[in-house]
Amino acid sequence: GDSVTQMEGPVTLSEEAFLTINCTYTATGYPSLFWYVQYPGEGLQLLLKATKADDKGSNKGFEATYRKETTSFHLEKGSVQVSDSAVYFCALRGAYGGSQGNLIFGKGTKLSVKP
Amino acid sequence: DTAVSQTPKYLVTQMGNDKSIKCEQNLGHDTMYWYKQDSKKFLKIMFSYNNKELIINETVPNRFSPKSPDKAHLNLHINSLELGDSAVYFCASSPGQGRNTIYFGEGSWLTVV
Numbered sequence: 001g002d003s004v005t006q007m008e009g010p011v012t013l014s015e016e017a018f019l020t021i022n023c024t025y026t027a028t029g030y031p032s033l034f035w036y037v038q039y040p041g042e043g044l045q046l047l048l049k050a051t052k053a054d055d056k057g058s059n060k061g062f063e064a065t066y067r068k069e070t071t072s073f074h075l076e077k078g079s080v081q082v083s084d085s086a087v088y089f090c091a092l093r094g095a096y097g098g099s100q101g102n103l104i105f106g107k108g109t110k111l112s113v114k115p
Numbered sequence: 116d117t118a119v120s121q122t123p124k125y126l127v128t129q130m131g132n133d134k135s136i137k138c139e140q141n142l143g144h145d146t147m148y149w150y151k152q153d154s155k156k157f158l159k160i161m162f163s164y165n166n167k168e169l170i171i172n173e174t175v176p177n178r179f180s181p182k183s184p185d186k187a188h189l190n191l192h193i194n195s196l197e198l199g200d201s202a203v204y205f206c207a208s209s210p211g212q213g214r215n216t217i218y219f220g221e222g223s224w225l226t227v228v
Contacts, residue, residue: 032214043221
């Protein structure tokens, strides 16, 4: 079945460091890909998305490019801030049949940014 | 103007009790969901409704019963609560099935003591 694998955390960085969180997927057909973020004590927020190959999703300085050839959707940010400390989830949503349109999540990567 | 709202946000209750979590969305979406996040932050689908019809029912104990009175509401009732039911429960909605974005509520933190 469909699945998402993202790098294990926790990830600890200093402010202004470069961030990469790796995410790869397995899916039938052509899924949509998402990054969600969960700040401490809060709910899930959509961070960015991409719906087809070579699309780049971006928001709040974060970017991710849908790479069909490597089945990847790595999250990057050039300069992290303390306020970026959160858990980041990579997810996919397939068309009918593959994952029944269900959102399949990776296990989450906790990011801590130190001043 | 909260898009997906769920209540209560925090709930502490004793084993054996019955409790409900309510969810409403004002986005005009046809499809609603319940997800469970365990203590390790892992998120998994529990149920999905499309236009009040159950379309996904994962392996969940039958103590959990979703109810959708209309397509804007999807409530979750839990009977005979157990310690292992302690988790964060997220309600969500989307414009339909397929590859559309799913929007989440703020979560309901359930603690069973």
